[in-house]
Amino acid sequence: MAIECERKYLNVDFxxxxxxxxxxxxxCEGRHFESNTVWxxxxxxxxxxxxxxxxxxQCWDDGxxxxxxxxxxxxxxxxxxxxxxxxxxxxxxxxxMASVLEGLGYGILFxxxxxxxxxxxxxANEAVEIVLxxxxxxxxxxxxxxxxxxxxxxxxxxxDAATPSTENYHALHSRWRAERHLPPQADFVxxxxxxxxxxxxxxx
Numbered sequence: 745m746a747i748e749c750e751r752k753y754l755n756v757d758f759x760x761x762x763x764x765x766x767x768x769x770x771x772c773e774g775r776h777f778e779s780n781t782v783w784x785x786x787x788x789x790x791x792x793x794x795x796x797x798x799x800x801x802q803c804w805d806d807g808x809x810x811x812x813x814x815x816x817x818x819x820x821x822x823x824x825x826x827x828x829x830x831x832x833x834x835x836x837x838x839x840x841m842a843s844v845l846e847g848l849g850y851g852i853l854f855x856x857x858x859x860x861x862x863x864x865x866x867x868a869n870e871a872v873e874i875v876l877x878x879x880x881x882x883x884x885x886x887x888x889x890x891x892x893x894x895x896x897x898x899x900x901x902x903x904d905a906a907t908p909s910t911e912n913y914h915a916l917h918s919r920w921r922a923e924r925h926l927p928p929q930a931d932f933v934x935x936x937x938x939x940x941x942x943x944x945x946x947x948x
Contacts, residue, residue, distance in 0.1 A: 748816070748830040750888040752916075753898070753906035758861075758876050761885055764901045765874060770865035776804040777939065777947035778858045781842070782914075783850040791853065794818040799845070801838050802860075803947045811835035825891045826910040854930035856913060859942045867897055874901065878942060879913060880932045881920045 765772075779801045784790045790797055796816040803809055817829040835841045861876040872889040874897075885906070889897055898904050909916065917932045939947050 746830050746832075747827060748888065749825045749827045749891050749894075750886055751825045751894055751898075752909040752911070753885040753887070753903045754882065754909055754916075756883065756885045756903065756906045758883060758885075761874075761876065761901055761903070765863050765865065768865060768867075768900055770863045770874065773862040773864060774805050775859060775861045775943075776802040776808075776810075777943050777945075778802055778860055779948070780856050780858075782853045782855075783845050784853045785849060786851065797845075797850070799835075799838060799841055803943075803945065805943070805945050807945070811838040811841065813841055824908070824910070825894055826912070827891070854914065855933055856917075856931065857933045857939075858913070865897075867893060867900075872897060879917070880934055880938070881917055884913075884916075 781799045783797045783799065795818065796814070798814045798816070800812045800814065801809065802812075811834065812832055813835050814830060814832040817831075820827040820829075857880070859878040863874040863876075865872045865874060867889070870890055870893055872887065872893070874888075875886045877884045877886060885901075885903060887894065887897055887901075887903070895904075898906075898908075911919070913932070914930070918928065921927070921929060934942065936948075
């Protein structure tokens with residue numbers, strides 16, 4: 745169990761952020777393609793209670809495949825950051841876990857995908873994770889760090905001019921579609937061609 749404190753930054757230049765990350769001594773863990781399914785009961789009770797149950801598959805650029813099951817509990821006031829109680833465990837077999845969830849009466853609420861580049865930085869004795877996310881509708885930098893350090897980290901990485909957000913990707917996607925007068929759609933996934941162009945390693 746952990747308290748997750750994060751903030752997204754929109755309208756960013758990945759190349760500039762990478763240069764800043766290298767300059768401050770951050771270390772890149774690598775890139776992976778992410779497939780996510782969000783689950784709920786038929787009555788929608790998890791969503792109504794602001795809980796998120798997610799099954800995630802990561803296909804890393806070094807050939808690893810990692811599965812994680814995550815439960816995120818209700819949002820807390822985070823001083824301009826998104827703060828949630830996150831409970832996560834590694835899963836050996838994602839297909840088996842999906843069948844367990846189905847057997848318990850859960851169904852898939854929506855699916856989404858991203859390509860994620862993960863960086864780690866030790867800032868003022870705090871472990872900070874910075875990820876560069878490419879989703880089908882945007883490029884986003886996400887910083888996970890203590891709220892008290894967030895502004896200083898953003899300044900150090902040149903993110904102070906970017907647009908900050910505490911919305912999740914589902915909300916950002918919904919707003920993106922509404923601004924373009926597109927019909928509502930919960931899923932946001934890459935086409936096979938897009939996935940191949942983004943990743944030089946097998947992803948599905």
